[in-house]
Amino acid sequence: MEIQTLIPFIAIIAFATYVQTVTGFALGMIVMGTVTTFDLVPIAFTSVVISAVTFVNGLVAVKGNVDALDIKRVMFTCAGMFPAILLGLLLLDYMSTEFNHVLQLLLGGSIIGAGLMIMLKPDPLAHPSSPITFGASGGAAGVMAGLFSMAGPPLVYLFYRQPFELKTIRLCLVTIFLLCAVMRTGMVGAQGGLTIEMGIFSVLCIPMVTIFTWIGKKYPPPLSNNNMRRFAFFLLILIGISLILKNL
Template sequence: MSLVALIGFLALTGGAAYTQTLTGFAFGLITMGGVGLTGLLSLPDAALIVSVLTFVNATQMLLKGWRDVAWREFRLVMLTSVPMLFVGYWLLEWLAGTRADLLRFILGLVIIVSSLQLARKPEPLARKSGDGSFLFFGSIAGLMGGLFSTAGPPLVYHLYRQPMPLVTVRETLVTVFALNAVFRTGLVTFSGDLPSWSTLSSLLAIPVVMGATHAARRWPPPLSPATMRRVVFILLFLSGVSLGAPAVIRLLAAA
């Protein structure tokens, strides 16, 4: 990775960490969308780096917030999330080898759908959802986590609808992301698919992520939560369209 590419990646992950600390989501989406648009890294390598950085961000947040985690719902989500993470990782390896444009289209579509979903303010439920719903959304989160290290959107939407304190929702989400990141990083390591030493230089983003996380907690922007969600929505939607549209054009031309 060149010095210019490394600086660009550090700036991208810093912004993503700052956003996730404020909202509880979007780190993987912003980072993977930015990588897909700029080509700073291959998508499989970027997904591994995102997993490591997600764990760093989550650990820093949970040092103080672990008491607020909804542990019962967390266990339900992880019960299906972990097996589906393996399925998602297998799909990534299969698509990355021979179907790069299809992979970019899928990532772009995931980002667009996620942005539209997150732009809507979830209507709160009067009663907590049943166990089956947490199992279902956990499986979708695991599949997306295995593919792109972006386990958030479906689970974010589901948890934000629950009659639980917002701090509980945020810390539960962060804990899910952290454990998924551990499993995904371990899977890549045991599969022998570690990137080159040059690519691993992107792990210099770790102190940047830590600094951005601290900055977001210490100096949050003077924006309302609704405005912050709109900003994230616009960024994600535009990056998803920019990433997916060229891939669709190439796929149609090759058909």
């Protein structure tokens, strides 16, 4: 891969890693949207790299904080998500060859929808949602993960409604994304979709992911949770609109 592609890609990865560490979401949306907008690499390639860096980000973020996890809700969510990842991958394989512009429009619309969901502030639930609700949300997230390595929107909306501590919500999300990355990468590998270049590129990104995950844990921005949500909202809306305009 050429250096003029590698440097901006790694810079995008670093920024998105920091945002995900302090919010619990957005890595896949920021990387996929920005990289696709500037035509740095194809969507399928970007998806594999996102899965790899999400795995590293999750390991570093969860380390030392396992006691704050709600393992039961993570399991309910993954039970719905894992089968749906395969459906998303099959859709990606078909659309990336036959309907690439439609795929990019769908990505732009998904990112805008994610930004709007981030700004929605429904009242917290009095009691945790049912296992079926977590499983259904996981199913929707799995399709998006298969298509774009972007499982965040349905899960962020659901988990931020739960009567859990903020730390628990963020760690649950990061853990689910980590497990999703493992499952998706395994499925892509079984389909023969992994290449040496993808592996090399992912390895080159790992040091930056590790550094910026640590920075996010130690030095979060001096912003309230609401202001962090507003920042993520405007960033995602901008990325989504740019993608849609590019493909109209």
